[in-house]
Amino acid sequence: MRALLAIFAVLLLSLPALAVRPDEMLSDPGLESRAKTISEGLRCLVCQNQSIEDSDADLAHDLRVIVRERLTAGDTNQQAIDYIVARYGEYVLLNPVLAPHTLLLWIAAPGVLLIGGVVVLIAARRKRRIATDVPLSAEEAAALQELEER
Known part of the structure; x- marks a missing residue:
């Protein structure tokens, strides 16, 4: 019984790791690392207080794909973030900007x-x-x- 509970706990804890689908991942490890860093700072608008990297919502998937598309197009990290913010507003940022x-x-x-x-x-x-x-x-x-x- 304990082994079954341990397996269930491990599966439950690994759910956020399953949010990023294999078809989204970039072949370049450097770009993928940048995409992951950006995605960890963006809020899933469906889940509210979860990053798009950890969310399995369809909108989070779409945002992860957009981030990866922007990076492969040659955008810097800040340009990719600015693109998402321009489309969805500052609420998409998990950490609000310091502005008036x-x-x-x-x-x-x-x-x-x-x-x-x-x-x-x-x-x-x-x-x-x-x-x-x-x-x-x-x-x-x-x-x-x-x-x-x-």
């Missing part, structure tokens, strides 16, 4: 983290101040005086 229109994407998470840290710090100081500003009642003062005398 994407600045909010880059500063939102650190900004929220910073604001949250400041709020927690202010709340902790306020709580500490409130706890120390309360005067002792008569019974508490007497109990404290009694403890100090011991």
Whole structure:
């Protein structure tokens, strides 16, 4: 039973490796390596958070073929990426570009983290101040005086 589970786990983990079809692969290993590098940075528009290199969707297949066609036509990596972005928009990039229109994407998470840290710090100081500003009642003062005398 364990051997069967191990085989199933290995097959399940190797599914992304089956996404690139043999008929897509280029005969030149250098171009194929470049195509793989580019494809790992492009988002599958069907799967959303999966690269086209790992996706087995038909659109991902089409995008992988386009990338390979552009590279065999003599495009540089950036020209191939620019071609895909011009056709499908910047959303196709897994890592957004740093530009004025994407600045909010880059500063939102650190900004929220910073604001949250400041709020927690202010709340902790306020709580500490409130706890120390309360005067002792008569019974508490007497109990404290009694403890100090011991």
